[in-house]
Amino acid sequence: MFEKLVNIICNYVEVEPENVHPESRFMEDLGFTSFDFMSMLGELEEELDVEIDEHEAANIRTVQEAADYLEKLKAEE
Amino acid sequence: MMRKRKGYPVYPLTAAQKFHFFYQNFCPKKEVLNIGTSLTIGVDLDFEELKKAIYKAYERCDSMRLRFAHDKEGTYYQYVVDKEERDIEFVDFTEKTMEEAEEIMKEWTRVPFKRDDSPMNRIVMIKTPDGFQGIYLLVDHMTMDAQSLICFLKDIIELYCNAKYEGVPYPKDMASYIEQVQRDLAYEADSKAQAKDAEYFQKLIESSEPIYNGIDGPGALEAERKRSGNLNARAAINVSDSVDSALDIFHLEAEPTKRLMDFCEKYHVSLATLLLMGLRTYFQKMNGNDDVSINTAIARRATLKEKKSGGTRIHSFPFRTIISPDHTFLEGVYMIRDLQNEYFRHANYDPVAYFAYRSKLYPNPQGQTYEPMSLTYQPLTLKEKGLDKLGDIQYKTKWYPNGATTQAMYLTVMHRPEDNGLDFNFEHQVKAVSREKLEYLYYYLCRILFKGVENPDLSIGDIIKLV
Numbered sequence: 001m002f003e004k005l006v007n008i009i010c011n012y013v014e015v016e017p018e019n020v021h022p023e024s025r026f027m028e029d030l031g032f033t034s035f036d037f038m039s040m041l042g043e044l045e046e047e048l049d050v051e052i053d054e055h056e057a058a059n060i061r062t063v064q065e066a067a068d069y070l071e072k073l074k075a076e077e
Numbered sequence: 078m079m080r081k082r083k084g085y086p087v088y089p090l091t092a093a094q095k096f097h098f099f100y101q102n103f104c105p106k107k108e109v110l111n112i113g114t115s116l117t118i119g120v121d122l123d124f125e126e127l128k129k130a131i132y133k134a135y136e137r138c139d140s141m142r143l144r145f146a147h148d149k150e151g152t153y154y155q156y157v158v159d160k161e162e163r164d165i166e167f168v169d170f171t172e173k174t175m176e177e178a179e180e181i182m183k184e185w186t187r188v189p190f191k192r193d194d195s196p197m198n199r200i201v202m203i204k205t206p207d208g209f210q211g212i213y214l215l216v217d218h219m220t221m222d223a224q225s226l227i228c229f230l231k232d233i234i235e236l237y238c239n240a241k242y243e244g245v246p247y248p249k250d251m252a253s254y255i256e257q258v259q260r261d262l263a264y265e266a267d268s269k270a271q272a273k274d275a276e277y278f279q280k281l282i283e284s285s286e287p288i289y290n291g292i293d294g295p296g297a298l299e300a301e302r303k304r305s306g307n308l309n310a311r312a313a314i315n316v317s318d319s320v321d322s323a324l325d326i327f328h329l330e331a332e333p334t335k336r337l338m339d340f341c342e343k344y345h346v347s348l349a350t351l352l353l354m355g356l357r358t359y360f361q362k363m364n365g366n367d368d369v370s371i372n373t374a375i376a377r378r379a380t381l382k383e384k385k386s387g388g389t390r391i392h393s394f395p396f397r398t399i400i401s402p403d404h405t406f407l408e409g410v411y412m413i414r415d416l417q418n419e420y421f422r423h424a425n426y427d428p429v430a431y432f433a434y435r436s437k438l439y440p441n442p443q444g445q446t447y448e449p450m451s452l453t454y455q456p457l458t459l460k461e462k463g464l465d466k467l468g469d470i471q472y473k474t475k476w477y478p479n480g481a482t483t484q485a486m487y488l489t490v491m492h493r494p495e496d497n498g499l500d501f502n503f504e505h506q507v508k509a510v511s512r513e514k515l516e517y518l519y520y521y522l523c524r525i526l527f528k529g530v531e532n533p534d535l536s537i538g539d540i541i542k543l544v
Contacts, residue, residue: 011380011381011382012379012380012381013381014249014381027342027345028342033347033379033456034347034349034350034414034417034418034421035375035376035377035378035379035421035424036379038379038418038421038422039379039380039421040379041422042422054415054418054419054421054422055415055418057418058345058414058415058418059345061345
């Protein structure tokens, strides 16, 4: 999940995949805006065939938190 | 239906373009869509090399080569020509004062484009009286927005620096404009995504009728109720009969700006969220309504392809919040953040369709509105976007008003890269909103914001009483 997420992240911000770490924060470290983040959720929904609650997702700060959240959604399916 | 123009394939206008086209049609001053800016730096430039960089940037940015044409029915189309062939002008202002130079650039910004089959931008290489050198850039809002304009300027700088200085890498490719247009058009052609977005906004509109809040209180709405004899009227006219506009800029210093940014980082919210909270609380204070609507602009550039494709992508929607004064400031901020996030997920929806649906549901006389103003937050500056290549070299950016606006008041908040402060740019109809009213709004907006960020657990009601 982490690798998949990193590939998608690199479509949104100018960052090399090797510079995306589990503890990287979307806003502060990777330069995401909230619009970037919400748009990425849309892509992740299609890619992973899950439904993401934007209110829940608003509390995600790091790449690892996002990966864990997505894993959880997949497991709940 | 037009299929080709001058040998180039043509494409319909996107929803974002139609929105601009729609209000330009109603505006007697066609320059209403002009955006003028200058970027100058404190070193001697090699103007021949700069000219080459500009031509190269034209080549790399499709929407700077965009043309419009209409068919027999008057429907407008767009197409992209292969290359820019005009000479790049050069103007030396060094014999003039800064005020005179700026006045001339303002005048340039007030010349409308021909539109049909002709270029929709103008670039002039300039030397200014302060010893700085650079470029003046004028674009039409149907072809570029502030973010694509900044991206284009950044590209010129990077191309110039690559040619002039060793070790500066060649900039990465720009993205295709037409590819993004095709994506937008596919969305608009009755897609599932569009149906989902329409459902979201229609439900929101159907929830209940909004209410107008005035910059200086409920006077305009009360006057409308008296005039119409309808004591339940909820919309009012806030524009004047003249579209003549002025631009008034208020500067927030670096230190207080940092306090706002620290709050945003701590509570994981954007500055746009905080600004919306401040503005809607101001209107709540002035009008006594918990129900406040403000127009907000969404740049719709998330992917790198969208960020680098040029063009105009902004969609503006009314942003309505109903927040009781019993809520704390922080609760209000989070309510706004959550609603913004919902909007972001549905932001591809056509704003003209939004307004059409709302007018159908709540028919009001033409010209009446529920929104006293519009807000745009522009997070991008040239500092992050290329000028870091110039090291410690000083530079200046300036935006020139086109002198016309169809809205009573439009606030654009931008970061000031020179000192990390914020500029609050109020473009307003001169006859509708005076500078004094803006000073009052700005003063109380700041008081609300700082009272709130320093006391996030204070109730909105208390903040309104205390400021």
